[in-house]
Amino acid sequence: MPQIASLQPHPDRLLPADPETRAIARRLYDAVRESPIISPHGHVDPRLLAENLSFSDPASLLVTPDHYVTRMLHANGVPLQELGVGQDRLTEAQSRRAWRHLCSHWPAFRGTPVRYWFDSELSDIFGVTRRPSEDNADFIYDQIAACLTKDEFRPRALFEQFGIEVLATTDDPADDLSAHEALAADPTWNARVIPTFRPDRYLEPAQAGWNDNVTLLGEVSGIDVTDYTGYIAALEGRRRYFIDHGATSADHSHLDFRAEPLPDNEAARIYRAARSGRAREAEATAFRRHMLLEMARMSAEDGLVMTLHPGVHRNHHTPTFERFGVDTGHDIPVQVELTRALQPLLERYGTHPGFHLVLFTLDETVFSREIAPLSGFYPSVYAGAPWWFLDAPEAIRRYRSAVTETAGFGRTSGFIDDTRAFCSIPARHDMSRRLDSGYLAHLVAEHRIDEDEATETAIQLVADNPRNVFKL
Template sequence: MKGKADKSEPVLSPDRLLPAEGLPLRVARELYESVKDLPIISPHGHIPVEWFAQDKHFANPTDLFITPDHYVTRVLHAQGVSLSELGVGQRDFTDKQARDAFLLLGQHWFAFAGTPMRYWFEDSLVRVFGIEETFGPETAGKIYDELNEMLKAPEFSTRALANRFNMDFVSTTDDPVSDLKLHDKVNADPGFKPFVAPAFRPDKYLEPGRADWPQSVRALGESAGIDASTYVGFTEAMRRRRWYFKDHGAVLSDHSHADLRSGRLSDKEARLLFANAYAGHIDADDAARLRAHLFNDQARLAQEDGLVMTVHPSIARNYDAASYANYGADIGDDIPQRAEFVEALRPLLNEYGNNRDFHFVAFTTDETVYSRELAPLAGFYPSFYIGAPWWFIDSPDAISRYFSAVVPYAGFTKLSGFIDDTRAICSIPSRHDMNRRITASYVASLVCDRRISMDEGLSIVRYEVVTQPKRVFKIGQAQL
C-alpha cells in the first residue's frame, strides 16, 4: 500500500515555484501548462551507459537515491556521516547497511531543508513512486520498505523509467578511448525511446602535467590506430577519435579544467613541449602552457567535425585529500573557484568565435561572471552560448538569478537550454520540471510587466524547453 499524507493539502503543491498569487500566478500557470509534458532533452549528464545497456534494476532505494548521487552524499557528509556508511566506494554493501543508510537520510532530513536535493527527492517520491507520505526520521524506514518492494517491478528498470519520463535525448560522459559498443546496443533497441549519445570528455589527455599522461597518450593512440607519441600523431589521434564519437551520435566535447586559458604556441614550441611531457620532463608552467594550446586545438578540431564545445571550468576537483584517497573521484568534495572567461578565451574566440557554425557553451558556478563576462560575450559572438546553472547553483533561486542576469544582455536565443548534469536517474524529470516552472515564472514576469505579449511568452517557454537545446547542441533527427 502506497503511503498517503494525512494532511488535506497535497504534499506537492501544483503551484510550487510559481508566483504566489494574482495575475503573475495565473500567467505562469498557463505558461507552465503549455510545456510541462514536452519531451526531455538532456544534452549533458552522467548516467552510466551500462545502466541502460544492462537495463539495470536498482538493488534498493539507497542504490537509487543515495550512493550514486554526490549532491546527496556531500550534505550527509557535512553532518558527520561517513561516506562508507552511504555505500560510497563499498563493494560489499549489505541489505541491512543499505537500509541503515536510508535511515540516516531520514535522520538528517532537516539538513536538506531549502536545498534542491530535497525538492527533487520529494518530487520523485510522489510523481515516480506515488508515495505521498511526508519523508522524515519517523517515516524513512516505512518508505524504504515500500520503495524496496516497488523497485523489483519491471516498470522501475532504467530503460522503463527513461521511457516513462518521456526522454527523447540523453548524453552520457565518456572517455575518448571508449569503443561505444554499449551505446550502439542501447540505440539498436526499437522499444527504447531515448537516443543515448556519447560525449567526448578528453580532460586527462589535455593535462600534460599529470603523472599518468604518457600512458593516456599511448592509450589514445592505440584506440585511434596511430602512434600518438608526437604532437602531430597526438593531434591526428584526437581528430580520429572525435570523428568516431560523432559517427556514433555524439554532439559535443566536454571540458573541465582549472581555467580556460587558450593561448597557442608556435608549432615548434608545441612539438618541443609535447616531447618533454611525453618523456616525463615538463615543469608546471610549461605544462599549463601546453594544456592551453591543446585545449585550443579542440576548438580548432571542432571547426572540422562540428562537435559543440562545452566547458565547465574553475572547480577544485577532489578537494579533500583523505576522501579522494579512500573513495576516489566524484564523491561531492568539488569546490567552486573564481572563474575568468574574458582574457582566458581571447585567443580562442578571436580565432573561432565569429564562426556561427561553431557552438561554444560556457558553464560556471561563479555567478559573478554572468552579467559581467558571459552575457556580454554571448551578446557579441555568434558562437558563444551561456550554460544553464550547474552543480552548486543548480537550484531554484540561482536559476531565477541566472535569467535576470543574462537575458537583458544576451536574450533568450543565447542561452543553452536546461541541462540536468546528474547520475541520479529519478531526479531527471524532477530537475527538468523544476526548470520549466522557474522559466514559466520568469517569462510570466515579462508578460505581467507588459514587456512581451502572452503569445510571445508561450513561444519563449517552448523555445527554451525544446527548441533551444536542440539548436545549441545540434541535436537533429539523425539522433532522435
C-alpha cells in the same frame, strides 16, 4: 500519537506568489509541463539502459551515486562509507543504513534543490506520501524496494515514463561505446542515447596518469602517439569515432578558461618532455591551455559543439580523494575570468560558421559581466544554464535576469540537468520549467511582453534552444 507529516508537493510550487502573476505562470507552465525532456549534458551510465537490469536497492539508486546528497550528509557528520560511497554492490544492511541516514537527516535539506528533487522523485515516481524521518525510514525503504522489483521500474520503462527524448552521456575518448552501439542496434529501443567526448585527462600533462592515458589513446586509435603530431591525430580520430556513434558535443572542464596558442615546435617540445616525465608545471599548464585552443579548432572542423565549464578546484580534500576517488562531493568552485582568457580562441573561431561554444560557470558573478556580453556578440557563443552549485531556484532566477537583458532568450543553452542520479532527471527539468514560467509571467504582468510571446518563449527554452545549440 504524533501526527504523520505528509509528502504532497504543492501544484504551484516555485511559481510566483502574487495571484495574478501566478495565474499567468500556470498557463505558461501548462504549455511545457508535458514536453519531452532533452538532456544534452549528463552523467548517467549508458550501460544502465543497455542492460536494463532492475535497480538493486533504494540507496544505490537514490543516495550513493548522487554527490549532492552524500556531500550534505557528510557535512552533517555522516561518514561517506556509511552511504556506500566507493563500494561495490551494497548488502541490504548497508543499503538500509544509508537510507536511514538520509531520512534521519531530512531537515538538513530544507530549502535546497535536493529537497525539491527528492520530494518530486519520492511522490511522483514511487508514490511516497509520508515525509521522510528517522521513524519511517524503513517503511519508505520497503515501499521503494517493492517498486524496484516490478518491470515498470526498470531503467528503460522509467526512461519512457520520464518522457526523455534525448539523453547525452559523458564518455572517455578511449571508450569503445559498446553500450551506445547496443542501444542503437536494438529494434525495440527508439530513444536517442548519445555519447559526449570528454578528453580532459588526455590534455593535462600535470595530472597523475596522463602518460598512461596517452598510451591508451594511441592503442585504441591505432595511431602512434610517440610524437605530438600522432597525439593530435589520435584525438582527431577518436572524435570521428564518437561522431560516428551519434555524439554532437565535446565537454571540457579545467581550472580556468584560458586558451593560449603555442608554436607547433614548442608544443611538440613540451609534449616530448611530458612523455618522458620532465615537463615542469608551468609547461604542463601552457600545454593544456594550448590544447584547449586545439580542441576549439577541431570543433570548428568536425562540428562537435564545444562546452566549457572550468572553475572547479577538484578533489579539495585529499584524504577523501585517496580513499573514495573522484566525484565524491568535495569539488569546490573558484573565481574565473573569461573575457581575456577566451580572446585568442574567439579571435580565431568566434565567427566561424557552425562553431558552437557553450560557456558554463560556477562563478555567477560573470553571468552579466562576461558570459552575457560574449554571447550577445559572438554568433558561436551561448550562455550555458546554471548547473551544479548554481542549479538552485534563486540562482536560476538570478541567471535568467542577469543574462536575458543583454543576450535575450535565444542565446541560452536550454536546461542542463548534469546528473548521475537517473531518477532526478524529470524533477530537475520540471524545476527549470516552473522557474522560467515564473520569470516570463513577471514580464507579462509588467506588460513588457505579451502572453503569446511568453508562451512561445517557454516552448523555445524547453525544445528549440537545446536542439539548436547542441545540434540535436
